[in-house]
Amino acid sequence: MTNPFRLSRRHLVAPAAVLAAATALAGCSSSSGTEATVSASSTPAAAQDVVFAIKEDPTCLDPQQTSMTTSLNIGRQLTDSLLDQDPATGDIVPWLASDWSVNDDATAYTFTLRDGVTFSDGTPLTSEVVAENFDAIMALGSSASLASAYLAGYTGTDVTSETEFTVNFSAPNVQFAQGATTMSLGILSADTVAASAEDRCQSVVGTGPFVLDSYTVNDSVKIVKRDGYDWGSELRGHTGEAYLDSVTFPIITEASVRTGGLESGEYDLIQDVPYIDESRFSGDAFHLYAAANPGVPNSFVINTTHGLMGDEAVRQAITKSLDRDQINVLTGSASGQAPTSVLTSSTPGYTDLGDTLAYDPEGAAALLEADGWTLGSDGIYQKDGQTLTFTVTAFYAQDVLEAAQMQLADNGIDMQINMVSAGDFFGAIASGDYDALGAGLTRTDPDVLRVLLSVDSASRWGIVDDPELESLLQEQAATVDTDARQAIVDQIQQLVAEKAYVIPALETVQLHASSANVEGLTFDSAARINLYDAMVVG
Amino acid sequence: MRSAGRLHRAGPLVRFVAPKVLQCLFVVWATYTVTFLLIHALPGDPVLAALAVRAGDAATTDPAVLDALRAQYGLDGSLVHQYVAHFVALFRGDLGVSMATGYEVSDMVARALPRTAAVAVLALVLGFVGALGFTIAAYLARPRWLRSAVSQIPPLGIAIPAFLTGVVLISLLSFQLGWFPASGADGFASTVMPAVTLSLPTGAIFYQVFSAAVFEAGDAGFVRTAQAKGLSQPVVIGRHILRNAVLPSITIIGLQIGYLAGGTAVVETVFSRDGIGRITVDAVLARDINVVTGVVMVVAAIYAVTTLVVDLLYGVLDPRIRTRVAATRAPRPVVLEGADPA
Secondary structure, eight states: OOOGGGSOHHHHHSHHHHHHHHHHHTTOOOOSSSOOOOOTTOOBOSOOEEEEEBSSOOSOOOTTTOOOHHHHHHHHHHOOOSEEEOTTTOOEEESSEEEEEEOTTSSEEEEEEOTTOBOTTSOBOOHHHHHHHHHHHHHHGGGGHHHHHHTTTEEEEEEOSSSEEEEEESSOOTTHHHHTTSGGGOOBOHHHHHSOHHHHHHOOOBSSSEEEEEEETTTEEEEEEOTTOOOOOTTSSSOSSOSOSEEEEEBOOOHHHHHHHHHHTSOSEESOOOGGGGGGGOSTTEEEEEEEOOEEEEEEEEBTTSGGGGOHHHHHHHHHTOOHHHHHHHHSOTTOOOOOSSSOTTSTTOOOOTTTTSOOHHHHHHHHHHTTOEEOTTSSEEETTEEOEEEEEESSOHHHHHHHHHHHHHTTOEEEEEEOOHHHHHHHHHHTOOSEEEEEEEOSSTTHHHHHHOTTSTTOSOBOOOHHHHHHHHHHHTOOSHHHHHHHHHHHHHHHHHTTSEEEEEOOEEEEEEETTEEOOEEOTTSOEEOTTOEEBO | OHHHHHHHHTHHHHHHHHHHHHHHHHHHHHHHHHHHHHHHHSOSOHHHHHHHHHHGGGOOOOHHHHHHHHHHTTOOSOHHHHHHHHHHHHHTTOOOBOTTTOOBHHHHHHHHHHHHHHHHHHHHHHHHHHHHHHHHHHHHOOSHHHHHHHHHSTTHHHHSOHHHHHHHHIIIIIIISOOSOSSOOOSTHHHHHHHHHHHHHHHHHHHHHHHHHHHHHHTSHHHHHHHHTTOOHHHIIIIIIIHHHHHHHHHHHHHHHHHHHHHHHHHHHHTTOOSHHHHHHHHHHTTOHHHHHHHHHHHHHHHHHHHHHHHHHHHHHOHHHHHHHHOOSSOOOOOOBTBOOO
């Protein structure tokens, strides 16, 4: 089997290719890209126990409360969701709900539960439990910020029978269908949702293919196979129980210890391979797993009411002065690609705007000169005694900012970097005191642009006064028809990219690695890990 | 006035102990005050920092939610109110709740402290024994060039960063030889490599103090007297030299604990161990002020109590002080160190 990660980068990052790569990794000869099965030629090893080194303490294991990737990667194995989403096509398919429908204005979703599903404590999955889950998320409020955002406008769940119920919203909520595929809205047992927020962080009971065995804070997490599991979605590569008997997640904070441990065989899988170590694991002895975070790429998110950022020509000059391919080469993963829209290429609804976002220094210069800017003696544009400068506030990925800073300086634009702590980053958002924020926002639905930019978003990052954009953002959130919604989402991406309200810099890639004898690790549509099809081969 | 009389009778002991206890309490209070001022002088909002840890990019900046969280974690009200309220709570043993993780700080400390203590104590023992060995070896080494060569080895321990030592030990002893686990805090085996890593700088400091004292004692008149009496080399070293050199080493144990509190942060990160150091690093990064205050106070208390115990030990170990304390009405003649203890 050739290593799929020696294929060209361009092929790898498209979601279809990620899945196809996973398929190829699993040794499957099928090229359909929808099955990630372990091949017939692979023989399962006698021991199906793996050690998966993770990079940080998950802090809270409850997938409804946490937004931390490390924690969600574990939570995904313990919980199932009502629906599942094909990362290749964005199609939403049944999972715990065998059937579902939505009314015309997306204010009521009716589900029918699959028969015979039980939680690992033996209790059955019923409409009542699902209703309790959603009610509990609303009660958690800010402790479950991501899950409650998916339930925006939730007014209650009508239980019509043991297996049928309707989830109601006060306003159209199109992104709920996608939200229902995430582990943030994963369904937990009645006892779990009745427990306190703190207790739920330590122990959760779900219907998933694995069961939590132990969690020792700052040390390790262990999960074991759920006996009798037989309700994976159609997107999974096999049916029945998971292949792995147990997965132990030691918490290894030091990246060099994780990579060294994978090389020496201490760990079978490791989370977050530093991009710089990628080539060490590209040989036949290892598998690399890469998936671009869906949502908004790592970008400059603009506050048009601050500094020079209200000047459209300036913003457009900045976006034209960025050579995104070079930024990707300098700071990205070898498996990644430069962003070509204000949504990443792995986000459902993504539209290729490579032309709008092309590197065009001449165009940038022409725009600025038409706007009255002239190059000063220090190589930076000036107008009326004012220097063309702006500041990006960020709390991670300083290397990306530095690469952009260098390119902008070459094109006469001075960019200042303001690296702050995570708390101060959100402090800046709260006070509105920034020219631009340097960050990405991970979500699996194009609605992420509304969350980022709309005036009605509780914690918007971009501050934009554009009635046309605002009405489009609201319209997509209320359009149930997929094609009609896609047309609006296309318009939004074009508008946001063209007016440079969001200036993309890099598609961040989740990069994990395993030894060659572990196969079948797959990503869900949010680039989180699914271990159900994973297997140790002999 | 009976109590005053009792106090007078207990005079020398009280006069010896009381100032030291007061000093110990002062250190704890001063640490609290400085920590409180530093934390509140830092810019930024700890509630937002904690939210950023828990909610990632979905963190809310809704002022109503932030105010509610501020009240929940005792961060509302004036600074004076918070200063007093937290200090009173500390004396009740209530260290508050971690904003980033939701755990009780006292639980976190109780969980982590024994693990850190295991590493620190083993590192102290290894460092002390190593320093002792090198000191004796250097003292006995002949000729002079060999002695200086031996003397140059221990300072390497402080010159090599603990981070580097740790990573080298992991790749050699864990990944290559498989003798010790690379991570975790499970059992004695997991304690060895972190303790060895920390014992190098600790031992180097012990060695500096210890060897200086030994060489000084070695030149003292009472050692020449002992040698002249025909006592064997081990007896001279054991009874006369080491006994006199041990006092300054004990003095720096307090300082070493201060160093170990910082050093464990490095080894606990490299060896992925749960412990005080790692909790502190995480808490500082997350602006988790209840945890930072709690950990600093616990470490300060340990440091202050250790210093107190060391000071009191002087009274037992140093005959000059012992007799001064033991003397009640009529001070007896002081027995000077160096008078033949044999």
